[in-house]
Amino acid sequence: MSNAKNATTDAAASKESHSDAKATANAAAAHTRPQPVDRAYYEKKIDKLSEEIKGLQAKVHDLNEKIHGKSEGKDEFLRKRDLLKQQMDEQQKLVSDLETKRSKTQDGIHSKQTEGRQLRAELSSMQKKLGFSTEDQIDDKIAEIEYRMHTESLDLKKEKELIDGTKALVQKKDRVQNYYFAPTAQKKKGKHNKQGASQAAFKHGLDTLQLFSDMKVDAPKNRDDVPKCLEDLNKRLGEYKDLQKVEYENRQKRREAREAAAKAAAEQADETAKQAETTEVTA
Known part of the structure; x- marks a missing residue:
């Protein structure tokens, strides 16, 4: 009877122990099982992050637009600079x-x-x-020799020397006529009437002829040519004054163009500097 009682006691203890083990196992299983997800919480958090991302994207877009606008302004500046x-x-x-x-x-x-x-x-x-420098001087010398030949008693040798001298003077006179127009030559008096005097040839020095040549005006040959010569000289003077006026106006235009270009370049440089400063401050 005692053994039966003990067996009953052991069976009860075993059953109780088995119940405790099962309860412990159930508690452990409940502890390790995943908890249900709070979808509303995470969806709200995701929406907030999405809004922040959109805001950042909008800022990036605005910055890109500003950078692009500044780039276009720079290109325009470079184009104007190259043109200037x-x-x-x-x-x-x-x-x-x-x-x-x-x-x-x-x-x-x-x-x-x-x-x-x-x-x-x-x-x-x-x-x-x-x-000799004038024809009159040569003529006077020839006249002097002829006077001596007619008024003095000369031997053949001396007379021959005077004749040879006369021939040499005539040759010199031809050379003076061809190569030297003496400005101080004196007209012989009493040989020309009024009409002849107006048609008498002028004798110009080489310097005078050179001046007329430089002016591209024909030197007057006689008095009749003087009015035409004065008209041509006045015409050349007017042309020269016109050229001076045109040259002065061209110099003024070139100076104004340089000043305008320099002013425009300076203004554009100032504008570019201001834009650069504004960009830095915005960034």
Whole structure:
């Protein structure tokens, strides 16, 4: 009986122990099982992040638009700068061309001056060799020789010397007529009537002829040519004044163009600097 009682006690204890183990297992299983997800919480959080992302994307878009606008302004500035540079280069080329023409003109003037000095030196040398500078001087010397031949008793040798001298003087007179037009030559008096005096040929010095040649005007041959010569000279003077006026106006235009280009470049540079500062402040 005692054994039966013990067996019953053991069976009860075993059953109780089994119940405790099962309860422990159930508790452990309940602890390790995943909890249900709070979808509303996470969806709300995702929506908030999406709104923040959209806001950042909008800011990025605005910045890109500003950068693009600044880039377009820079391209326009560069285009205008290149255009102004091209205009300045053209003006500089025009100035260089005018400087070249002026240099050539000055060289031509110097050449003419040198040529004139050489001609004057040659004339001076010729005058010294001839011993006479006017036809009247030669005529006076020939008349003196002829007077001696008619009034003095000369031997054949002396007479021959005087005749040879007369021939030499005639040759010199021809050379004076061909190469030297003495500005101080005196007209013989009493040989011309009023009409003949108006048609008498003028005798010009080489310097005077050179001046007329430089002016591209024919030197007057006699008094009848003087009115036409004065008219041509006045015409050339008017043309020269017109050229001076045109040259002055061209210089004024070139100066104004340079000043305008420099002013525009400075204003554009200031505008670009201001835009750059604004961009930096915005960034």
